[in-house]
Amino acid sequence: MRIVVCRQCEQNFETEAPRVHFCSLECRFWSGVQKRGEDECWPWLLSRPKGTYGQLSQYDASTRKRFNEKSHRVCYRLKVGPLQQSDHVLHRCDNPPCCNPRHLFIGEHAANMDDKAQKLRAGKKIDAETARSIKNAEGSSRTIAAAFDVSPSLVKQIRAGTVWRYA
Numbered sequence: 486m487r488i489v490v491c492r493q494c495e496q497n498f499e500t501e502a503p504r505v506h507f508c509s510l511e512c513r514f515w516s517g518v519q520k521r522g523e524d525e526c527w528p529w530l531l532s533r534p535k536g537t538y539g540q541l542s543q544y545d546a547s548t549r550k551r552f553n554e555k556s557h558r559v560c561y562r563l564k565v566g567p568l569q570q571s572d573h574v575l576h577r578c579d580n581p582p583c584c585n586p587r588h589l590f591i592g593e594h595a596a597n598m599d600d601k602a603q604k605l606r607a608g609k610k611i612d613a614e615t616a617r618s619i620k621n622a623e624g625s626s627r628t629i630a631a632a633f634d635v636s637p638s639l640v641k642q643i644r645a646g647t648v649w650r651y652a
């Protein structure tokens with residue numbers, strides 16, 4: 486056993502593991518967050534592998550494996566309440582690296598919401614000019630759909646000439 490001073494809360498703690506600098510997951514987590522005003526976003530300062538969500542690697546003693554967890558999910562678990570694997574933790578502020586617990590909520594109907602957005606896009610009216618641009622665009626239907634904010638199926642239909650044939 487050795488005595489270590491936690492880099493976050495500055496309390497002494499005992500550990501057998503090497504390279505341990507924090508007394509708890511909570512301290513490790515908060516060391517990566519820039520806390521700001523109550524209603525402001527609290528950005529994650531450490532690893533953001535895809536440039537969007539923050540990530541915290543952890544060790545699961547029961548499986549003896551390391552795993553990664555998104556930082557806003559860690560935040561929710563620590564400050565708001567328990568999480569199921571299937572829960573979608575969403576940001577009220579639409580700021581993926583934000584770890585202000587007040588900005589987080591579980592989207593119970595996330596699947597439905599996606600579905601709704603999909604339908605909205607599918608029913609979206611486009612004009613002839615947009616149809617022409619889509620027809621001339623290069624890339625996969627999915628990429629083009631994202632670029633023009635329309636559904637991939639509309640892109641396919643335009644390319645196949647089933648709609649906007651004379652645009």
Ligand SMILES: [Zn+2]
Pocket residue numbers: 491492493494495496507508509512
């Ligand atoms: Zn600590």
Ligand SMILES: [Zn+2]
Pocket residue numbers: 525526527576578580583584585588
């Ligand atoms: Zn926020």
